[in-house]
Amino acid sequence: MMNIDLSGKNAVVTGSTRGIGRAIAEAFARSGARVAVVGRDQQRADEAAAAIGGNAKGFAADVSDTASVSKLVDEVEKAFGSIDILVNNAGITRDNLVMRLKDEDWDAVQNANLRGAFAAIRAVSRGMMKKRAGRIINVASTMRSRGTTRMILMMMERGLMGLDLSRRQRRLMLGPRKGERRWRSIGIGRQERRGR
Numbered sequence: 515m516m517n518i519d520l521s522g523k524n525a526v527v528t529g530s531t532r533g534i535g536r537a538i539a540e541a542f543a544r545s546g547a548r549v550a551v552v553g554r555d556q557q558r559a560d561e562a563a564a565a566i567g568g569n570a571k572g573f574a575a576d577v578s579d580t581a582s583v584s585k586l587v588d589e590v591e592k593a594f595g596s597i598d599i600l601v602n603n604a605g606i607t608r609d610n611l612v613m614r615l616k617d618e619d620w621d622a623v624q625n626a627n628l629r630g631a632f633a634a635i636r637a638v639s640r641g642m643m644k645k646r647a648g649r650i651i652n653v654a655s656t657m658r659s660r661g662t663t664r665m666i667l668m669m670m671e672r673g674l675m676g677l678d679l680s681r682r683q684r685r686l687m688l689g690p691r692k693g694e695r696r697w698r699s700i701g702i703g704r705q706e707r708r709g710r
Contacts, residue, residue, distance in 0.1 A: 521546035524594040526587070528552045528577055528634060529604030531562040534653060538601055543568040547599070550590045552577075577604045577630030578622070587637035596645065600638045602631040603653040 525542045529535040531553035539549045539562070548569035553559040559572030569592060575586035590597055605627045608619035635650055642648030 517544050520599075522595055523547045523598035523603065524550070524590070526550040526552060526590055526597055526638070527601040527603055528575070530601075531555070531558045535560060535601070535603040536566075538603060538653075539570065540566050542599070543570050548594055550586075552586065552604070562647075577634065578625035580629065580633040583630060583633035584637050587634070591641060595623070596607070596641055597638050598642075598647065599649045599651070599655065600634055601651045602634055604630055605653075661666065690691040 521541055521702075523542075523546070525547045527535050527539045527542065527549060530539040530549075530551045536551075541549050542549045542567050544566075549563075549566065549571070550641065551559050551563040551566060551570050551572050552575055553562065554574065554576055556572065556574035560575055561572070563572035566702070573586055575588060576582040606623055608615075608623050610616075610619065631652060633710040638648065638650070644651075
């Protein structure tokens with residue numbers, strides 16, 4: 515296991531009350547970061563933060579609601595002082611064959627997986643630009659590159675990758691940094707069936 519010193523860093527991990535998000539939050543906490551554990555339910559977020567320990571703190575937010583995401587970022591900045599790392603991990607799936615896909619399912623996935631990530635990136639960018647430093651990590655499924663008969667997940671994941679800022683944009687916003695862009699695929703289940 516690679517050891518990274520994140521002492522003095524503040525991280526927000528959406529969808530981190532369980533699954534991959536929880537594992538990310540735990541790894542950040544072990545590395546010394548103060549972690550905002552984010553879930554839709556405040557009690558579950560508090561319980562997860564307590565189990566993680568360290569400087570973890572629970573926050574509730576509905577990532578499909580841009581106002582809720584903006585409020586989340588404001589609350590974390592008030593509690594922590596600033597945000598150094600954002601992990602967009604929250605997501606849901608409502609996969610089905612395209613002819614059976616309902617409008618409300620399409621909208622639900624788009625709002626949670628794409629709008630939520632966009633809203634979080636937009637909200638944290640102001641603080642990161644002021645400091646000319648910050649890291650944004652988008653977690654997505656490997657299904658986007660392999661394809662599937664159930665199209666909604668693949669399409670949304672490709673959209674999420676499109677939210678990644680180009681190297682030039684990052685350099686303009688935050689200043690040049692060595693090794694600033696890395697791509698990783700996670701080959702295990704991205705989320706539980708009804709979301710996280």
